[in-house]
Amino acid sequence: MTTPPEHWHGAAPLQLLAPDGSLADGADIELGDDELRAMLRWMMLARRLDRECIALQRQGELTVYPGFEGQEAAQVGSALALRPDDMVFPTFRELAAALVRGVDPVQYLAYHRGTWHGGPYDPRATRFGPICIPVATQIPHAVGFAMGQRLDQRAACTLTYFGDGSASEGDFHEAANLAAVFEAPVILFCQNNGWAISVPTADQTVGEIWRRAEGYGFPGVRVDGNDVLAVHRVTKEAAERASSGDGPTLIEALTYRIGAHSTADDPGRYRDDDEVESARAFDPIARMRAWLVARGVVDDELLAAWDEEIEADVLAIREGVIEQGAPPTEWMFDWTYAAPPPGLEQERQEALGG
Amino acid sequence: MVAALNAALRDALEEDPRVLVFGEDVGRSGGVFRVTDGLQAAFGSSRVFDTPISEAGIAGAAVGLAFGGWRSVVEMQFDAFSYPALEQIVDHVAKMRERTRGRVDMPIVFRIPAFGGIKGKEHHGESPETFYVHTAGLKVVAPSTALDAYRLLRLAIDDPDPVMVLEPKARYWSKEDGELTVEGPGIGVGRVLREGDACTVFSYGAMVARCLEAAELLGGDGVQARVVDLRSLSPLDDGLIEGCVRETGRAVVVHEAPRTLGLGAEVAAIAMERAFDFLEAPVARVTGWDVPYPPAALEHRYLPSVQRIVAAVRRTVAY
Numbered sequence: 001m002t003t004p005p006e007h008w009h010g011a012a013p014l015q016l017l018a019p020d021g022s023l024a025d026g027a028d029i030e031l032g033d034d035e036l037r038a039m040l041r042w043m044m045l046a047r048r049l050d051r052e053c054i055a056l057q058r059q060g061e062l063t064v065y066p067g068f069e070g071q072e073a074a075q076v077g078s079a080l081a082l083r084p085d086d087m088v089f090p091t092f093r094e095l096a097a098a099l100v101r102g103v104d105p106v107q108y109l110a111y112h113r114g115t116w117h118g119g120p121y122d123p124r125a126t127r128f129g130p131i132c133i134p135v136a137t138q139i140p141h142a143v144g145f146a147m148g149q150r151l152d153q154r155a156a157c158t159l160t161y162f163g164d165g166s167a168s169e170g171d172f173h174e175a176a177n178l179a180a181v182f183e184a185p186v187i188l189f190c191q192n193n194g195w196a197i198s199v200p201t202a203d204q205t206v207g208e209i210w211r212r213a214e215g216y217g218f219p220g221v222r223v224d225g226n227d228v229l230a231v232h233r234v235t236k237e238a239a240e241r242a243s244s245g246d247g248p249t250l251i252e253a254l255t256y257r258i259g260a261h262s263t264a265d266d267p268g269r270y271r272d273d274d275e276v277e278s279a280r281a282f283d284p285i286a287r288m289r290a291w292l293v294a295r296g297v298v299d300d301e302l303l304a305a306w307d308e309e310i311e312a313d314v315l316a317i318r319e320g321v322i323e324q325g326a327p328p329t330e331w332m333f334d335w336t337y338a339a340p341p342p343g344l345e346q347e348r349q350e351a352l353g354g
Numbered sequence: 355m356v357a358a359l360n361a362a363l364r365d366a367l368e369e370d371p372r373v374l375v376f377g378e379d380v381g382r383s384g385g386v387f388r389v390t391d392g393l394q395a396a397f398g399s400s401r402v403f404d405t406p407i408s409e410a411g412i413a414g415a416a417v418g419l420a421f422g423g424w425r426s427v428v429e430m431q432f433d434a435f436s437y438p439a440l441e442q443i444v445d446h447v448a449k450m451r452e453r454t455r456g457r458v459d460m461p462i463v464f465r466i467p468a469f470g471g472i473k474g475k476e477h478h479g480e481s482p483e484t485f486y487v488h489t490a491g492l493k494v495v496a497p498s499t500a501l502d503a504y505r506l507l508r509l510a511i512d513d514p515d516p517v518m519v520l521e522p523k524a525r526y527w528s529k530e531d532g533e534l535t536v537e538g539p540g541i542g543v544g545r546v547l548r549e550g551d552a553c554t555v556f557s558y559g560a561m562v563a564r565c566l567e568a569a570e571l572l573g574g575d576g577v578q579a580r581v582v583d584l585r586s587l588s589p590l591d592d593g594l595i596e597g598c599v600r601e602t603g604r605a606v607v608v609h610e611a612p613r614t615l616g617l618g619a620e621v622a623a624i625a626m627e628r629a630f631d632f633l634e635a636p637v638a639r640v641t642g643w644d645v646p647y648p649p650a651a652l653e654h655r656y657l658p659s660v661q662r663i664v665a666a667v668r669r670t671v672a673y
Contacts, residue, residue, distance in 0.1 A: 130453050148419045
């Protein structure tokens with residue numbers, strides 16, 4: 001058995017599905033076959049699309065793109081555990097979660113196409129906040145939104161994604177403390193993928209991230225982030241806690257960033273290929289597929305059909321992305337203010353050559 | 355002015371159930387300057403509440419609340435203590451409307467007791483306006499009187515865009531007779547406080563009172579200086595600046611902020627771009643120095659004094 005990545009050391013994470021596709025003894029899986037199939041299919045689509053995005057960047061059709069290979073279970077498992085009324089505030093690496101939440105991938109990818117900032121999809125309608133680049137700044141947004149949900153007495157919660165590097169930011173600390181003080185119905189979901197660009201988790205933080213929750217006064221959970229069943233379970237429990245007024249939960253999902261930080265990054269400068277190869281033994285998709293095949297929930301025929309559908313979907317997304325041209329110049333000015341001040345109106349005319 | 359600001363918050367809380375007031379010490383104690391006095395008792399601790407000492411977290415929470423349709427009025431306890439929130443304000447508060455193509459407004463008000471003149475401790479007397487004015491997506495106002503403070507704060511709270519309200523600490527205890535009303539010109543409109551044809555003195559915040567004092571002294575010597583309270587620093591009232599420069603041909607800008615890239619530079623540029631042919635003298639700047647805000651014992655040597663303003667106007671008029 002290959003040893004897990006270094007940053008998985010310490011407390012054993014909750015695991016329901018072992019890397020070899022065997023279910024933990026006594027694990028009680030309450031999900032129906034349709035739900036289980038959906039988990040696998042979302043992960044397969046996400047991985048295929050992620051690889052396509054890297055290709056699109058190499059072909060000059062996307063600007064810098066941050067891949068997420070290896071993190072499919074962390075994102076799909078958590079996003080599927082939320083209900084439609086729940087809200088998500090992502091970082092810039094949650095395309096898989098965005099897909100699950102129903103965000104149009106072509107609109108999402110406008111961000112990486114370089115045609116709009118933040119996210120040209122509607123964050124309110126999709127319940128998926130704008131793509132957020134400044135590290136950890138989305139965490140207080142999630143807490144604020146959750147405070148509002150509580151004030152509105154809604155039985156709903158907010159989940160925010162962040163990474164091991166984000167957990168070093170002041171915004172993480174401030175947000176976690178605010179969440180506790182205001183009993184915000186929020187899930188702080190850390191995808192600890194072992195690397196913050198070139199800095200390994202061991203050089204980022206010494207303790208285990210999930211343990212910080214105790215200091216803030218709410219529960220922390222460590223989960224195998226490559227086990228979609230375990231991720232789904234802990235997120236669902238956290239969502240139920242939050243929505244029923246029991247406050248925040250910090251989840252540390254141990255996963256691994258198989259690819260580069262982004263297409264502009266060269267991990268060969270700081271990371272051994274051996275490490276990546278070892279980490280592949282913990283692949284989230286392979287284990288779920290193995291288990292579902294063994295259980296008879298999917299078979300080769302269905303998987304082949306999915307592959308075909310996914311190819312077609314990804315091709316359509318690819319075409320949609322490539323069709324996107326530069327937005328009109330006036331869009332730079334249209335939404336800066338609800339009512340543009342006269343000086344800005346003049347600049348707009350100038351920019352338009354008027 | 356403190357009472358006027360308090361009334362503005364009270365009326366806004368009364369009129370719109372989505373308005374929230376929060377910050378450090380604003381609840382139980384009513385704020386270090388008592389601007390939020392009694393509001394928690396009147397509106398409850400779910401709408402008026404104390405927060406942990408987390409400026410970035412508070413500003414970020416206001417962003418999240420705005421996604422949920424809440425209108426946050428956030429107090430940053432002192433000017434220099436607003437800086438931890440700068441990333442949230444610049445990266446998110448100011449840009450969210452643009453990033454979401456107008457789908458998500460950020461009706462957030464940051465109230466900041468600002469500027470010097472009260473012999474405060476270090477970091478309690480700064481003029482942060484240039485940071486905010488230079489950030490597209492924000493509006494910035496700085497009232498100089500109680501009635502304007504009421505109106506501008508109400509307008510700021512009603513505004514769909516984020517507004518930084520820089521409250522001049524040195525004028526907190528100033529009094530003004532009149533009716534508190536939201537009626538009147540919107541954000542972006544300055545006003546002439548004193549008529550004059552020899553020169554226009556542009557200012558805002560606590561310095562306006564000194565400019566008026568200087569104008570009175572000059573008037574006694576037959577030099578009639580017009581005094582303009584800019585009130586809104588972003589957007590600036592370009593039209594008023596242009597008109598006054600055209601009419602008086604001379605201009606002096608007065609502010610506490612350091613000279614370099616202060617509002618004085620912008621006013622001078624507007625005067626030059628839009629009224630060059632009418633200028634009879636270079637636009638003069640009477641400002642704080644390009645040094646850190648000094649200790650209390652030197653404050654009077656840093657802030658534009660009535661004498662410095664008078665001297666600048668005389669030089670400009672005699673040019």
